[in-house]
Amino acid sequence: MAPAISDSQNITDFVVKKGNGIKGLAESGLQSVPKQYIQPLEEQMDMQNIVTNEFIPVIDMSIGDDDDDHNVVKLICDAAEKWGFFQVINHGVPVEVLENVKVATNRFFGLPAEEKMVYTKENSVTNNVRYGTSFVPEAERSLEWKDYLSLFYTSEKEASAFWPKECKEQALEYMKRSELLIRRILEALMKGLNVTNIDAQTSSVLMGSKRINLNYYPKCPNPELTVGVGRHSDISTITVLLQDDIGGLYVRGIDGKGWIHVPPVTSSLVINVGDALQIISNGRYKSIEHRVVANGSKNRISVPIFVNPRPKEMIGPLPELLAMGEKPIYKQVLYSDYAKHFFNKAHDGKKTIDFANI
Numbered sequence: 001m002a003p004a005i006s007d008s009q010n011i012t013d014f015v016v017k018k019g020n021g022i023k024g025l026a027e028s029g030l031q032s033v034p035k036q037y038i039q040p041l042e043e044q045m046d047m048q049n050i051v052t053n054e055f056i057p058v059i060d061m062s063i064g065d066d067d068d069d070h071n072v073v074k075l076i077c078d079a080a081e082k083w084g085f086f087q088v089i090n091h092g093v094p095v096e097v098l099e100n101v102k103v104a105t106n107r108f109f110g111l112p113a114e115e116k117m118v119y120t121k122e123n124s125v126t127n128n129v130r131y132g133t134s135f136v137p138e139a140e141r142s143l144e145w146k147d148y149l150s151l152f153y154t155s156e157k158e159a160s161a162f163w164p165k166e167c168k169e170q171a172l173e174y175m176k177r178s179e180l181l182i183r184r185i186l187e188a189l190m191k192g193l194n195v196t197n198i199d200a201q202t203s204s205v206l207m208g209s210k211r212i213n214l215n216y217y218p219k220c221p222n223p224e225l226t227v228g229v230g231r232h233s234d235i236s237t238i239t240v241l242l243q244d245d246i247g248g249l250y251v252r253g254i255d256g257k258g259w260i261h262v263p264p265v266t267s268s269l270v271i272n273v274g275d276a277l278q279i280i281s282n283g284r285y286k287s288i289e290h291r292v293v294a295n296g297s298k299n300r301i302s303v304p305i306f307v308n309p310r311p312k313e314m315i316g317p318l319p320e321l322l323a324m325g326e327k328p329i330y331k332q333v334l335y336s337d338y339a340k341h342f343f344n345k346a347h348d349g350k351k352t353i354d355f356a357n358i
């Protein structure tokens, strides 16, 4: 049932506490964005700042590693250094796996509020499964127009027992079928740093844990006033993002000023560098600020897989880079401390990485 939307406290209760999410509010016949969703002017997307003559690279993963002109390793490393973002096609993850996880995402968010409520931070039987809205509502000046389900992978057994049945199989299959691609991209990125021996320790730092998020952005009556996701960089090593065909993801341009759209490309996956890889590579690969705008006419979904260091791992510039004479620009930090720092504040662009500054 629709809340009395003139009452600010009622809206927060309805969306955040009662588990309706922003989806529930958007579907209640709302005519305008409530004031807690109105972003300060400087955070609203200024259409003048959209860059239309620069493009995030699209890399065809089916081309070889040997040909000098079409060397996939070089294309990946160049994109990670220059843009921090690229899309991949012919990546080996079957289209039906991607389609199934999109269907499962819609199925989960289509559940009644009471059924989603059991997965909120307050109610979930495990920290590894969390349904929520916005990013950190307690810490944010303005809320984001987004609901999410966040699933931290520890084991098949744990996922089987605790992940919601509406999406568990499809999310697991998407994770499993992306493993080769993830490995290939990380190996390429290490090759670009002249690190060719990826031992158990390096592997644990590069891909020792994974989190999959299902994001739901309902259509919004005044999209220009709010945001789907505010400016942030991911804290992963790399993120593999599946987006649907709506669009709305923008990436900071290389001059640090404008915003570049990441257009939906059929059957592609978006790959971006996260803070952990920027730190590990001693600043060579860039975790780039990005944001998602709200949409006035369509609902949108996206499904990122965050590939992370194992939480108990210390992260810092790779010893191999220091042995080659590089001066470290980041200190060693415990990755779970880094993640807690990120999750305890509102999105603030690229500021999270200051936590690892020397």
Ligand SMILES: COc1cc(/C=C/C(=O)SCCNC(=O)CCNC(=O)[C@H](O)C(C)(C)COP(=O)(O)OP(=O)(O)OC[C@H]2O[C@@H](n3cnc4c(N)ncnc43)[C@H](O)[C@@H]2OP(=O)(O)O)ccc1O
Pocket (backbone or CB within 6 Å): 121, 127, 130, 134, 135, 148, 150, 152, 209, 211, 213, 229, 230, 232, 233, 234, 235, 236, 274, 306, 308, 310, 311, 335, 336, 337, 339, 340, 343, 344
């Ligand atoms: C949701 O909207 C988002 C998300 C993102 C995400 C971008 C990424 O790059 S996610 C990759 C994250 N990396 C990991 O998950 C690494 C491994 N995980 C860990 O080390 C731990 O899971 C932990 C994150 C440190 C949590 O540790 P734990 O000891 O279990 O402690 P908790 O009490 O559960 O959490 C601590 C603190 O963080 C908040 N939090 C935890 N998980 C989430 C989550 N999935 N979403 C939001 N917030 C989370 C939690 O509320 C706690 O805060 P307190 O206030 O209670 O202290 C990008 C953009 C988005 O919009």
Ligand SMILES: O=C(O)CCC(=O)C(=O)O
Pocket (backbone or CB within 6 Å): 213, 215, 229, 234, 241, 243, 248, 249, 290, 291, 292, 301, 302, 304
């Ligand atoms: O929805 C998207 O396209 C991106 C979402 C995002 O940046 C995130 O979940 O970290």
Ligand SMILES: [Fe+2]
Pocket (backbone or CB within 6 Å): 232, 233, 234, 290
């Ligand atoms: Fe992100």
